[in-house]
Amino acid sequence: MTSKTLSVANRPAAVVAIFLLAIAVITCWDASHMKVRASYGMSASAASYFVAILFAALAIGHLVSAFRPRDVEAEVTDWKAVSWIGLGLAGLIGSIWLGGGFILGSTLLFALTARAFGNKAIIKDLCLGAIIGVIIFLMFNKLLTLALPQGPLERLF
Numbered sequence: 253m254t255s256k257t258l259s260v261a262n263r264p265a266a267v268v269a270i271f272l273l274a275i276a277v278i279t280c281w282d283a284s285h286m287k288v289r290a291s292y293g294m295s296a297s298a299a300s301y302f303v304a305i306l307f308a309a310l311a312i313g314h315l316v317s318a319f320r321p322r323d324v325e326a327e328v329t330d331w332k333a334v335s336w337i338g339l340g341l342a343g344l345i346g347s348i349w350l351g352g353g354f355i356l357g358s359t360l361l362f363a364l365t366a367r368a369f370g371n372k373a374i375i376k377d378l379c380l381g382a383i384i385g386v387i388i389f390l391m392f393n394k395l396l397t398l399a400l401p402q403g404p405l406e407r408l409f
Contacts, residue, residue, distance in 0.1 A: 262318045269314035276307035333368040340364030353403020358385035
């Protein structure tokens with residue numbers, strides 16, 4: 253009779269699961285301390301709780317993956333692509349922090365993420381990212397009446 257022991261077959265997935273769970277806890281804690289409440293409908297804290305639930309679900313999925321025995325060998329990480337995505341996220345954060353607004357930040361994020369996936373047409377990606385950013389901004393700002401970080405482009409609308 254063989255006994256099965258619980259072992260981590262995929263340590264990176266376990267580390268990511270712990271990281272995602274920490275983000276879920278921080279997001280939930282942050283949502284519980286929001287002072288602005290909506291007089292009708294859902295408040296901003298409801299969206300934060302929803303995001304926290306999604307992070308927790310991703311963490312559970314990574315934990316299941318981490319303890320599942322693997323038959324295939326893991327692929328080599330493409331650190332160049334990871335760097336492009338990290339640069340895109342830094343561009344989004346920097347754009348919002350420096351007052352460039354949501355549209356510029358999401359445009360940078362889209363174009364640099366497309367670059368990470370191998371697309372080299374940066375001008376086309378910037379144009380497409382700007383179009384998507386404007387559509388998302390208008391949906392959130394006009395349709396849902398939720399405020400996104402505003403910069404010079406957002407003030408035109």
